[in-house]
Amino acid sequence: MLSRLPRLLRPPLSRSLASFPPPRLFSYDKIVANMSVADAIPAIEDCFIKLAQGQVDVPMPMHIGIPESGAAGPGDCHVKGGHVIGASTWTVKLANVSFYKNPDRGLPPGSGVFIVVCSETGAPLGIFSENRYLTDCRTGAAGGVAFKHCAAPGMDTVGFIGAGAIAKVMARAASCIRPFRGVVYAPDGAEAFKKEMENELSMPFEVVDSAEKLCRKSDVIYTQTPGSKTVLEKKWLKDRVTIIASGSDQPTKQELPTDVMAASTYITDLTNQCVRVGELRSAVKDGSMKESDVYAELGEVVAGMKPSDFSGIVVVDLTGTGAQDAAIGTVAWDKMSKLPE
Known part of the structure; x- marks a missing residue:
């Protein structure tokens, strides 16, 4: 009986649970080729209405400062996100800006990713390597x-x-x-x-x-x-x-x-x-x-x-606002998830 105890204490159906598929990765070039500020305007207009109506869960941004050194910075990381109530997805955005030594390396001074998540299951659906392009569009x-x-x-x-x-x-x-x-x-x-x-x-x-x-x-x-x-x-x-x-x-x-x-x-x-x-x-x-x-x-x-x-x-x-990130994240997923992998 004691030998069966670990199996009896195991959560029911644990052996039958499937894992979530990995999120799709969308490159910067693919995002730029398929998304524009015009795509975002209707959703951003609607998200402001929902924000005024209390229909958006949007936390305060988190800021991380990177002090200047000989090799790095000065840089800033902004973490924003939100969920427009009733939308099929929600978004967390990590934006890195003001890395002004990057141009000397042949790199842009800003980068970032959007993580778009399914509102029903909580599973990450897509990682958008947008390097601030979607951020700029929603702005x-x-x-x-x-x-x-x-x-x-x-x-x-x-x-x-x-x-x-x-x-x-x-x-x-x-x-x-x-x-x-x-x-x-x-x-x-x-x-x-x-x-x-x-x-x-x-x-x-x-x-x-x-x-x-x-x-x-x-x-x-x-x-x-x-x-x-x-x-x-x-x-x-x-x-x-x-x-x-x-x-x-x-x-x-x-x-x-x-x-x-x-x-x-x-x-x-x-x-x-x-x-x-x-x-x-x-x-x-x-x-x-x-x-x-x-x-x-x-x-x-x-x-x-x-x-x-x-x-x-x-x-x-x-x-x-994180409401804007949530809104353009849904637009980006709805549009780009239909593209061939």
């Missing part, structure tokens, strides 16, 4: 949603402070909403940005030699810079302007002066995140604003829960 899609709902028709001169990957994806997303005239200022890459965007979007772009000139021309301004220095001044702005800021996603970053923030109708992507890592953090820190000064979260505007007949300065603060 750009949020910028497109903000343009659609927070900048009135007729506000059609759109400025881009910064001319890197995020500026390009913001321009692509905005072009999915409506035609515009583009203006770009950047210390480097502005002419290349103008040429690429004009060829790709068939819209006119103008290069200017200062942020001030850009602000004085622009009805809508996208800021997407990586540093901790502010990039514009309140006195440069038109009386009516929408600023869509996406550069601040850590406590060390700030793109907008706090007097601009205090004078604005201020909209967050996720307030409890913006007050920690977004533009709101700086304004609260110096006393220019309180958290209660937030007009709305973007999803409340998109869902019609808050009016969108704005005047004066409007600021939309995009820190990037």
